[in-house]
Amino acid sequence: xxxxxxxxxxxxxxxxxxxAELITAARTFGTVGxxxxxxxxxxxxxxxxxxxxxxxxxxxxxxxxxxxxxxxPSVDALSGLAAHLQVPVVVAATATGNEIAGRVGARVxxxxxxxxxxxxxxxxxxxxxFGGEYTVDASAAGASPVFTWRPGSIDPEPQSAAGEVxxxxxPEAGPxxxxxxxxxxxxxxxxxxxxxxxxxxxGGRGVGGSEGFADVVExxxxxxxxxxxxxxxxxxxDYYPGKFQVGQTGQTVSPNLYIALGISGAIQHKAGMQTxxxxxxxxKDEEASIxxxxxFGVVGDLFNVAPQATEELKNRK
Numbered sequence: 001x002x003x004x005x006x007x008x009x010x011x012x013x014x015x016x017x018x019x020a021e022l023i024t025a026a027r028t029f030g031t032v033g034x035x036x037x038x039x040x041x042x043x044x045x046x047x048x049x050x051x052x053x054x055x056x057x058x059x060x061x062x063x064x065x066x067x068x069x070x071x072x073p074s075v076d077a078l079s080g081l082a083a084h085l086q087v088p089v090v091v092a093a094t095a096t097g098n099e100i101a102g103r104v105g106a107r108v109x110x111x112x113x114x115x116x117x118x119x120x121x122x123x124x125x126x127x128x129x130f131g132g133e134y135t136v137d138a139s140a141a142g143a144s145p146v147f148t149w150r151p152g153s154i155d156p157e158p159q160s161a162a163g164e165v166x167x168x169x170x171p172e173a174g175p176x177x178x179x180x181x182x183x184x185x186x187x188x189x190x191x192x193x194x195x196x197x198x199x200x201x202x203g204g205r206g207v208g209g210s211e212g213f214a215d216v217v218e219x220x221x222x223x224x225x226x227x228x229x230x231x232x233x234x235x236x237x238d239y240y241p242g243k244f245q246v247g248q249t250g251q252t253v254s255p256n257l258y259i260a261l262g263i264s265g266a267i268q269h270k271a272g273m274q275t276x277x278x279x280x281x282x283x284k285d286e287e288a289s290i291x292x293x294x295x296f297g298v299v300g301d302l303f304n305v306a307p308q309a310t311e312e313l314k315n316r317k
Contacts, residue, residue, distance in 0.1 A: 002057050003030025005081055007074060007091040007100065010038065013045045015053070017196045018092045020156035022149050023054045026090045027159070028119040033057040035081065035168075037074045039067050043165055051163025053156070061168040070178040073170055074100050079107040081168065082144035088123055093148035093252060094195065101146045110142025115252060117153040117275055131248055132271030151195050152254030153275060192227050194244060199226030199257045202246055202273070205233040206262020206283065206302060213240050216306045217261055223313045229253065229273075231263045247272035261302045265290025282306065 004026045009016035019034075026032050034055035036043040043060035050058050061077035082089050082104065089104055091097040093115045105112035116125035117135070124139045125147055140146070173179075194200065201221035203213050213228070221228045230240040232247050246253055248268040258276035263269060265281070265288055273279070274293050281294035282302045291297040298305050 001031055002033035002085055002087060004087050005033050005035055005059075005078060005085070005089045006055070007078060007089070007097070008034050008036045008046065008050065009092055010036065010042070010046055013042075015046060015049045017156075018149070018151040019050075020053045020158065021151060021154055022090050022092060023050075024157045024159075025119050025149055025154050026088075027054060028121065029088050029123075031056045032161070033059055033081070033085075033087075035059045035061060035074075035077055037061045037066055037077050037170075039064065047163050047165055051161055052158050054159040054161050055163055056161040058163055058165045059168045060165050061170050063170045065173055066170060068180050069173055070180055071096065071100055071103070072173060072177045075103045075107070076171055077168055078104045080171075082108050082110075082146075086143040088140075089144055089146045090119070091146070091148055093150045097148050101148045104144075105142075105146045108142065108144045108146075110144045110146060111140030112146045112148075113138055113140050114148045115150050116147050117150050117254070119147060119149075128271060128275075131267040132274055133267060150252055150254055150275065152198075191221065192225075194227045194229060194246075194251050195253055197227035197253070198255050199224045199259075200229050200246070200253050200255045200273070200276075201226050201259045201261065202229035202231065202263060203234055203240065203261045204231035204263030204269075205237065205239075206264075207234060207239060208262075209237075210239050212262075212303075216303060220259065220261075220306050220310045220313075223310050223317075224257075226255070226257070226259075231266070231269050233264075233266075260290050260294070261306055263290050264288045265292065 006022045066073040118126040203217040229246040235245045248271040254275040256277045260281045280296045281290040282298045286299045
């Protein structure tokens with residue numbers, strides 16, 4: 001029996017890291033059913049990994065059109081299964097996942113809670129409010145409430161399950177469906193994806209410009225094997241591309257280690273990173289609000305502190 005549905009994040013025949021998190025978190029509600037949306041044969045490729053992660057049932061929502069349509073197949077699969085099973089739905093709190101969640105909630109006439117960091121019994125969850133200043137317990141009404149899970153909020157705990165595959169028929173695309181005509185993957189380089197990284201080094205206005213990112217932020221991130229982030233102030237000043245923005249209007253991250261260089265700590269930025277396991281802040285202003293949430297704070301010039309840290313880490317490798 002399926003007690004909760006999880007939308008599987010996958011690409012190039014492999015699971016994306018948030019999926020194991022979603023399954024681990026969703027086990028709070030009971031037996032997990034993993035929903036795979038893709039071309040025929042996709043679920044079969046992922047079956048072993050999903051069973052190992054803890055998916056008791058794998059719902060294969062596959063069709064030749066599935067990978068060429070934007071969002072619609074995932075909404076169709078989740079809403080159809082949720083309406084039939086009347087169970088909660090959990091998806092990743094990405095831009096795509098949040099849109100899917102809203103559409104599914106509307107179709108099944110149930111509430112939606114966004115960017116949750118913990119799931120509880122009785123369709124409850126912990127969410128941040130007022131820009132993340134407070135964390136509260138909230139509940140979603142309806143037979144199939146929808147939750148979007150903040151990646152990095154929990155460590156995956158594999159729990160072997162049956163992983164039985166069941167086919168799910170997808171309806172034909174309607175006249176309003178959006179078709180993907182071409183696809184160009186973003187250039188990632190050698191760094192991990194920002195929302196999936198275990199270590200993030202971010203720069204703010206205090207970095208002083210794009211040269212500061214190249215000379216200070218990126219070297220520290222690379223020696224740690226982490227991703228690079230930026231505050232909104234840095235992005236608005238054209239110091240770094242917008243896709244790396246961390247904050248309420250950018251990406252939400254929750255790595256094991258978050259290093260903030262020259263970031264004052266505006267509420268909008270803290271909303272996107274304050275659930276990080278360990279926060280280290282470097283700022284020459286001892287009154288900077290980033291120190292209020294930092295586990296370790298260094299009052300000093302980032303152009304001295306960060307390069308010294310980078311060199312020391314290189315020497316210890």
